[in-house]
Amino acid sequence: MTITLIRGGRLIDGKSDAEIAPGYVVFEGDRITAVGPLSELDTKLERRADRVIDGSGLTVLPGLVNAHEHLDDRRSFGAFQERVTRPAAMLLLGAARATLVSLTEGITTVRDCGGMANNPLYLKHAVELGVLVGPRIKTCISPICQSGGYGIPMTTPADGADQVRQRTRELLWRGADFIKCMASMGAAGARPGGPTGVQMSVAEMSAAFEEAHRSGKRTTVHAHPPEAIRQAIEAGVDAVEHALLIDDETANLMARSGTYLVSTLSEVLVTAEEGRAYRRPPLQVERTGKLLETALVNVRRAVRAGVKIAMGLDVLGDPVRELQLMVRVGMTPMQSLQAATRVGAEVLDMADSIGTLEVRKLADITLVEGNPLDDLAAVGRVKLVILGGRIIDGLALQSAIGNQLPGYLVDHGRVLAADEYR
Numbered sequence: 001m002t003i004t005l006i007r008g009g010r011l012i013d014g015k016s017d018a019e020i021a022p023g024y025v026v027f028e029g030d031r032i033t034a035v036g037p038l039s040e041l042d043t044k045l046e047r048r049a050d051r052v053i054d055g056s057g058l059t060v061l062p063g064l065v066n067a068h069e070h071l072d073d074r075r076s077f078g079a080f081q082e083r084v085t086r087p088a089a090m091l092l093l094g095a096a097r098a099t100l101v102s103l104t105e106g107i108t109t110v111r112d113c114g115g116m117a118n119n120p121l122y123l124k125h126a127v128e129l130g131v132l133v134g135p136r137i138k139t140c141i142s143p144i145c146q147s148g149g150y151g152i153p154m155t156t157p158a159d160g161a162d163q164v165r166q167r168t169r170e171l172l173w174r175g176a177d178f179i180k181c182m183a184s185m186g187a188a189g190a191r192p193g194g195p196t197g198v199q200m201s202v203a204e205m206s207a208a209f210e211e212a213h214r215s216g217k218r219t220t221v222h223a224h225p226p227e228a229i230r231q232a233i234e235a236g237v238d239a240v241e242h243a244l245l246i247d248d249e250t251a252n253l254m255a256r257s258g259t260y261l262v263s264t265l266s267e268v269l270v271t272a273e274e275g276r277a278y279r280r281p282p283l284q285v286e287r288t289g290k291l292l293e294t295a296l297v298n299v300r301r302a303v304r305a306g307v308k309i310a311m312g313l314d315v316l317g318d319p320v321r322e323l324q325l326m327v328r329v330g331m332t333p334m335q336s337l338q339a340a341t342r343v344g345a346e347v348l349d350m351a352d353s354i355g356t357l358e359v360r361k362l363a364d365i366t367l368v369e370g371n372p373l374d375d376l377a378a379v380g381r382v383k384l385v386i387l388g389g390r391i392i393d394g395l396a397l398q399s400a401i402g403n404q405l406p407g408y409l410v411d412h413g414r415v416l417a418a419d420e421y422r
Helices: 043-048 088-104 119-129 160-174 202-214 226-235 248-257 265-274 282-305 319-328 333-339 342-347 376-380 394-400
Strands: 003-007 023-028 031-037 051-054 058-062 064-069 107-112 136-139 178-182 218-223 239-242 260-263 309-311 365-369 382-387 390-392
Touching (some): 064 342, 088 382, 107 119, 107 342, 119 136, 202 218, 226 239, 248 282, 260 319, 309 319, 309 333, 309 342, 319 376, 382 394
Parallel strands (some): 064 107, 107 136
Antiparallel strands (some): 003 023
16 A cells, blocks of 8 residues: 655644644555654654655645535526526536536535536536546535525425425435525525525424434535524524524524534625626626625624634635635634634534544645645645545646636527627
8 A cells, every 4th residue: 555745844734723834644545644743753654655745835734625515506607597407417517527626726525515407416426436536525415495495496395394304305315415405595686675584494494404313414504594594503403504694693592502604705705706707697796795794794793603614615606715704704714724624524524534634534635835824825726635545636637627618508509609698
């Protein structure tokens, strides 16, 4: 079994609040076998190494965990109504591209929060079978919503506790890794009035979460307004996605109950600043721009209350801006890096195998240029990614990723060029 030594550089292990500089990591096969200060590296172990990676000038991090993603919608163009009506096969091919892009961002684990036509499940299987190189994927397959609820047709409608329980059992049978319910509308709708109302009852969500927990699976909700978050906590949820309208009372409740918050602030920022380039509806861009400052104020409430926060990117976000926004709402740079590693692993119930650089854990390692504790933009300067002990050639990966056109529309069988979209 090949022994690889990463020697030198700054080590941020995802567990400790202090960096180790310089440090080292040794992995054999897919597991970490030694880690610590370089001064404590056993010379015999160093001589046994088959391969040495020079970490000088780099920061060595655990592989990043993106705890909120929609791979078949990742950085897609157009309004939601347009995106979800594209052929499922095209969406799946886009999802395959997104897995490669994730690796270039230093992401080694993705929690897919729902897609079209079983795409997240097919993609997960493709990665597990070695058909495609990509981060390990955990997925809910499709969120459960009420009839006419938020996210249709990406979601699975169900009404009443019995029907929700049935849909949950079906999703678990199909292979869902966790169960997600849609507890509210969106925070910035693309039509006048911007609905943010509460959806699904406590009884309905309780049925879903009970079935998931009975099967040893985690649960989450899409929720923005305080009432929706409180109802989900009453129903026994493990995590809340977004929570952009949270208030102090609800933030304190989340902290007391140990409920995780998966932050997706960069989705709001990018939509507000670059939404028109992604062909989002003008009203959606306008409303999202107005929402941004409110969202920052509200997520700061969760930070102040001590809520456990993980990093999520959603459709348009990216790791650097997500971590920078976490610091903007009151987290330290180290806490933001832990949100993108250890806390994300906890949300996925995978803390025993990923999220920190510790002996016997999977060798998921990201090396970046510079010191993210001084400048979080360093997280975007990925030099090398190691996925379960497999060293990913970043340059080769980049050359395999195409330049995406702003959508998928055809005219008499011909794909429209970028300048033909209106």
